Amino acid sequence: MTEVEERKPQERLQERFTQVLELLQRHRLIEESVARQGSEQQERVDQLVQQQHLAELQQTLSELHPADIAYILEALPLDDRMTVWQMVHSENDGEILLEVSDAVRETLIADMDEHEIIAATKDLDADELADLAPELPWDVVQGLMENLDAQQRERVRSALSYEDDQVGAIMDFEMVTIREDVALEVVLRYLRRLKELPDQTDKLFVVDVAGILKGVLPIKRLLVNDPELTVQEVMADDPVTFYPEEDGSYAAQAFERYDLVSAPVIEKSGKLIGRLTVDEMVDLIREESESEALNRAGLREEEDIFASVWKSLKNRWAWLAINLITAFVASRVIGVFEGSIGQLVALAALMPIVAGIGGNSGNQTITMIVRAMALDQLSSGNTSLLLRKELGVAFINGVIWGSVIGVVAWLLYENWALGVVMTAAMTLNLLLAALMGVLIPMTMVRLGRDPALGSSVMITAVTDSGGFFIFLGLATMFLL
Amino acid sequence: MTEVEERKPQERLQERFTQVLELLQRHRLIEESVARQGSEQQERVDQLVQQQHLAELQQTLSELHPADIAYILEALPLDDRMTVWQMVHSENDGEILLEVSDAVRETLIADMDEHEIIAATKDLDADELADLAPELPWDVVQGLMENLDAQQRERVRSALSYEDDQVGAIMDFEMVTIREDVALEVVLRYLRRLKELPDQTDKLFVVDVAGILKGVLPIKRLLVNDPELTVQEVMADDPVTFYPEEDGSYAAQAFERYDLVSAPVIEKSGKLIGRLTVDEMVDLIREESESEALNRAGLREEEDIFASVWKSLKNRWAWLAINLITAFVASRVIGVFEGSIGQLVALAALMPIVAGIGGNSGNQTITMIVRAMALDQLSSGNTSLLLRKELGVAFINGVIWGSVIGVVAWLLYENWALGVVMTAAMTLNLLLAALMGVLIPMTMVRLGRDPALGSSVMITAVTDSGGFFIFLGLATMFLL
Incomplete structure (x- = not known):
């Protein structure tokens, strides 16, 4: 996961964007001059300058958060977008693909070969892989699936079995679950052993042996209560829950109304199967408002502003x-x-x-x-x-x-x-x-x-x- | 703050809404029949039935989360809205006023006398009070301000000095601040003494003696790291920060891009003055998309669907x-x-x-x-x-x-x-x-x-x- 340190506020991001645009501009000017002039010596000088620009560009890009690179890719015309895309460190490719809009994603994937796609997507979580899968070539998806363990494969399958806007397709599987009969002290020690918690973890999910959700333990309560108390004494036993078949926009409204950060997704039997987080809900609200505006004018969503x-x-x-x-x-x-x-x-x-x-x-x-x-x-x-x-x-x-x-x-x-x-x-x-x-x-x-x-x-x-x-x-x- | 237990998922909320509508319907039918018929005896019988309905309605309403009552008020025509509003427990009035749209809020406040308004708003935080202030009668605001302590009054003034859509007007003041030279162990004990943490607390703010922001300590890191480490060793020292003069929609984009839950607001000097939270950002994104849709058709925002x-x-x-x-x-x-x-x-x-x-x-x-x-x-x-x-x-x-x-x-x-x-x-x-x-x-x-x-x-x-x-x-x- 990305670290807080890399994130840039809006102003600095705008600066970087301007910087990238300038470098691309210079890059293009030289390419044109190379095409015009024939002189071999001039060409060699130009190439050197060119390489310097590209190195500078690469340096700028490497300091950016994947979401920021995604933002820059969205705002670039097709040619420049490809120049930048080829320059991005491949370790971030997967996250960038997740952040860009569908239309831009399509242009980026079209530019990658099978090997690159596999490298970009192999570290993604099951729910993220499921988000990308519909746009990847069929044999690549097959290859990726074969490399997953049984549980991950099952999760990808499950996520793919829902419509795009259903809770089941939006949820992730990164949850911390605990039992209700242990003391908070034990929970704290358990968390310390985990080394890392999933993003947007504001509550732990309390389940029984069969995986049935018994309640949630907000981190807030974990922190302020006496460590000797048990989970059962402190947990909230009637949390807002969602079913995987529910409409994502209903879930978004509930997140908005109750100021939720995360919420459990359960089957009708009460079994915990996943988690919704506010960042996905924010994306959903934004997407809905955009597609509403576009629909009113009779436009579909797949067009980015630099589409052909x-x-x-x-x-x-x-x-x-x-x-x-x-x-x-x-x-x-x-x-x-x-x-x-x-x-x-x-x-x-x-x-x-x-x-x-x-x-x-x-x-x-x-x-x-x-x-x-x-x-x-x-x-x-x-x-x-x-x-x-x-x-x-x-x-x-x-x-x-x-x-x-x-x-x-x-x-x-x-x-x-x-x-x-x-x-x-x-x-x-x-x-x-x-x-x-x-x-x-x-x-x-x-x-x-x-x-x-x-x-x-x-x-x-x-x-x-x-x-x-x-x-x-x-x-x-x-x-x- | 409201407890998790009271929250109702969408389905149950719809059921309640139908229930409220039915009770209101019956209430109206009897009122009409009372107005039509003159018979004194019939009238008395009707009044008894009437009281029963209202008691039932009150019972239903008392079980709802303030945000749910706000939702129901939005969807009711003016007459019914007032019937429901008069029946709501006054302790929730303030929170409900915060949740409803501006147009509906105006109709509700118009129905309250000075005493009721003061009762409704006296328990609100400074930032919430500042949200309501522009729509309250001038002398009521003056009265409320006089009852605040100096710090709170200063905060309300500060919030009111910014435009509605600036970060300074959106931020709240509920933050947990810590020093960088203490051990995590000490922080954990400190939190336990606080008894309660503000909503949406996913990070603690690290400040020096002068109140200058040195970094943030994500709760996640607090939980998984060795308690003997100091805050300085664990904290993120270059977090995303915002200035109070910045445009709220820029902040919302940054929250969206970096999946933030909360973020510090600082002065140019680096002094920590407030906090932005994702729930406010979600509201902002929703409001923006709505006003964009309305603006395109040449409508202003102040009209609710049952406006006169x-x-x-x-x-x-x-x-x-x-x-x-x-x-x-x-x-x-x-x-x-x-x-x-x-x-x-x-x-x-x-x-x-x-x-x-x-x-x-x-x-x-x-x-x-x-x-x-x-x-x-x-x-x-x-x-x-x-x-x-x-x-x-x-x-x-x-x-x-x-x-x-x-x-x-x-x-x-x-x-x-x-x-x-x-x-x-x-x-x-x-x-x-x-x-x-x-x-x-x-x-x-x-x-x-x-x-x-x-x-x-x-x-x-x-x-x-x-x-x-x-x-x-x-x-x-x-x-x-």
């Missing part, structure tokens, strides 16, 4: 295609009213206002609802109340802003009836936006989908087509 | 007004080309497609960039590379999808030139979307603004007006 154009296209085309279809539907709605527009061209200029405000308002509603759902604040008992509130807000906004734009339209086109139609259409479209802003995410959840997924595209589709239909329909009925 | 219609209006009107202005600008762009539309009505039906796809694509780009910025992955060195990539993606998407919709337009209106204009306009608008999707958040950051704030409204404004102008402009030049 081709990868980016793959990531984005699906929602663009859906958007194209919804935009085409909206276009056909307008097509139906082409006659009306031909008679009163002002309609063409005004209709995007009705659709646009509806989209903006609907996005506000849907963002609120998706957020409340992510925090588990919505139950069937309060849906109707919520709907009434959103419709109330929409109605008042519609009347106020509809009137404003109605008056503007009246003055602009010297047609008061057009202003009235504008106000009415705005109000109706905002009501539609509020209704769908509540119903779309609720329906998604009922269908077992992520409510954030493409929510923005869907609500915009409704308010566009709906807005054009309402406005042009009212205009056709009352103005022509 | 009036509060919701206040929260949302500003961005709707901005959106109204941008929509009006887009409308005037169309207004300029009314002559063209009068001659070729098909333009009115096709123009929202160009604008809509541009908005969708621009939102994808801006979401990627804002995310990379939040993770500090963008530096001036890689901007141009990123811009080239986004423009490349936009160009290919424009040509592909523009051609698809161009062919559709050609077939629909039997006008091949219209199809060509459509393809060209799509491509140009997607390029505009990519350019602005990169430049808008970068400009926001350069102006010292949050890049997520209203980013969606702004990019849509550009792609709407731009899309209409490009499409109608090209059509006017080449088709009429």
Whole structure:
């Protein structure tokens, strides 16, 4: 495990990053000059300088924590990323691979041969190996598995048998277990013999002979209580526990709510099988919030900012295609009213206002609802109340802003009836936006989908087509 | 501090929540029936049943962890929230107030008189008091401050002197400090005398006589090392430290990167003044991701889902007004080309497609960039590379999808030139979307603004007006 001494606070990390960027810059300049000039002597001088830069770079990198190297790799374009990656000491490779995002990890693994991968991953714990396994070549995984002892192999298998976001895939196996009938004194002596404790150990797990969890002994209590007391007298016997099938985001919420640092994972029988730690929960919370933001815009997660154009296209085309279809539907709605527009061209200029405000308002509603759902604040008992509130807000906004734009339209086109139609259409479209802003995410959840997924595209589709239909329909009925 | 035993895992919490909802439901039904019927006898019977329900509700609530009560309060409409709030044991009031969101806290405090507020907050730590202070009535805060000892008062003042998101406002003051020249044995005896350790204590802080931080002693090392060794021999002497002026989100990133549980906060002189803990960092990460999602839709944070219609209006009107202005600008762009539309009505039906796809694509780009910025992955060195990539993606998407919709337009209106204009306009608008999707958040950051704030409204404004102008402009030049 990495030592406290190597860690660098943010400021110093930024300094190092700038340093790395400068070295890479110089490295690139010389490479370009070598490519341009032909002179052999110049080439040799350049190579010497080059080697000096690379040595300096290597020195800088060797002083960094694996998490910091991961950070730098994420922020580098593909070429530079590979230059840095090849320079990193192989003993840290495994930890760095664990720290980087999936998209970057893929680019790094693609650059390694079988031998390097095995060297990088052989010292990892079972749960860490299971995290990497899905992205490693099949025969490499097989080779790694064969080198493990039976218990480790079983653990990797078990971790791989759960979905990515289940507790069983997130937990680790590094736990200190003790018996309940021993004195704290004995526990203290036992710990001293262990030489090292797992990271994030804030409690010891108390189990019986069969491995059934009886309680937890917080280190805090171990330290402040009389050493002559037994574990049973001091332990907490009803700790928060998790099942391996549970959703990781529930566990994260429990960690957040009860300020946990670690918690035991048990089977239904009560048998202790693993441990969740707050650092994994922090990563989970961050990942969830990111994928929510990306999902809303219809992006998948696998794109890092320096992904190739081709990868980016793959990531984005699906929602663009859906958007194209919804935009085409909206276009056909307008097509139906082409006659009306031909008679009163002002309609063409005004209709995007009705659709646009509806989209903006609907996005506000849907963002609120998706957020409340992510925090588990919505139950069937309060849906109707919520709907009434959103419709109330929409109605008042519609009347106020509809009137404003109605008056503007009246003055602009010297047609008061057009202003009235504008106000009415705005109000109706905002009501539609509020209704769908509540119903779309609720329906998604009922269908077992992520409510954030493409929510923005869907609500915009409704308010566009709906807005054009309402406005042009009212205009056709009352103005022509 | 709350005990482990009271904590409930997610499932049981959901059960309790359902139970509370049912009791509230029954309570409400009887209240309504009392209001309807006049009969005195019936009324008395109802009141008895009522009291029974409330007693049951109180019993249920008394078994819950303050954080769980906070969760239930968040998910209840205003009336029910107040019923539950009045029923909570006052000894937990302070902790509950700390756990709920700002918007809900406001509704709860509005319901308390001065006496209740003082009772609720008198047992809080200095940093917790400072968290609540901005929302309490001025004279109550004054009264509370007078009751504190000089050190506590100084701490509250210090915490209040920082911005909400600075380390100085987030840190707490509960630390165990030790000297470097003592043996671990002595430290263990000292801890035993303390009777209780602060939550999230994974390390002790080593200071000299002047209070200067010399290092940290991880509890792990205290437990596994020979008790005869001195603190100095075992401690980590270059720990991650933070300054009170630093941005909390930097601290959160460092906690995430180095898997920290707690970390010392020092002045520039090296003097230890406080402590950051991972539970505060988890809350911060959650809050940031939420406010990012809300900001993108142009919502402020103060709205809870059951906020009054009036509060919701206040929260949302500003961005709707901005959106109204941008929509009006887009409308005037169309207004300029009314002559063209009068001659070729098909333009009115096709123009929202160009604008809509541009908005969708621009939102994808801006979401990627804002995310990379939040993770500090963008530096001036890689901007141009990123811009080239986004423009490349936009160009290919424009040509592909523009051609698809161009062919559709050609077939629909039997006008091949219209199809060509459509393809060209799509491509140009997607390029505009990519350019602005990169430049808008970068400009926001350069102006010292949050890049997520209203980013969606702004990019849509550009792609709407731009899309209409490009499409109608090209059509006017080449088709009429």
